[in-house]
Amino acid sequence: MEDTALASELERLQAMARELDARVHDDEGAPAAARQLCGALAASVDRAVRLASGSGNAVKNNGQPSQPRNSCRKAGAAKVRMQVRVATVQDTGPLNDGLSWRKYGQKDILGAPYPRSYFRCTHRHTQDCAATKQVQRAAADPLLFDVVYIGAHTCAQQGAALPLLISREQQQQQPPVFGQEHGSPAATEAQSIHQWPVEPVTPFSFPSSPGAIDGCYMLASSGYAAVDGLGFDMEYEPQLDEFFFDQSDLFQP
DNA sequence: CCCATTTGACCCTC
């Protein structure tokens, strides 16, 4: 169980490094050297996690097993597992991702202050789409949501939701925003989170509704990015690495 | 009436 402990510690270290990097980067007054150092720190921790993972230590988010149980129970599912940490400025719950999700369950997780919500593709039955996602508020920061995508969309909407991977410069000019659609109370934080991309083909997209929510957005890079209080992790089967990077080329201007 | 959410029960894995 030492591997699990190591993975857990690395996970925590990784999360902290990323958060620090994101915060320092946002801080206009932070010295350039500090920003560089934090960026290097985050990158280094990322590499450490990858090395640990690659050496046989299953490093997965939230201490979850390296092979999700879903992979055994649902044929064709769990080929893609991606965790996204989403921050919202307003405590009204996070984002939508341009895809249709239907909530099918909610569970209190041992040791977690907030319940975990389970979503599946709206077209699960009509189009046999096996994509699911799990949404849970981060214990450390209620404004952060850990979103874990499991499986890839095979339904028609996968093409409908255009990915939006934009450059940092573009983001700074027009930051895409995440936010809930209906303004439901925070008490049901996850109930409106049903618009998110899942599969690598559409890493991320953003709601088109104007004036949605301000202050939170993300970009995709080599597995992680954190801007303006938002970061996300992408975890997927190793063989998909190349696929991710290839896809990113599609979003160049 | 249709569809999404809620929630307790059930199932599976460890």
Next chain:
DNA sequence: GAGGGTCAAATGGG
């Protein structure tokens, strides 16, 4: 047996 994931009936909103 505990914990996590899913199912399905009940419920509510549009």
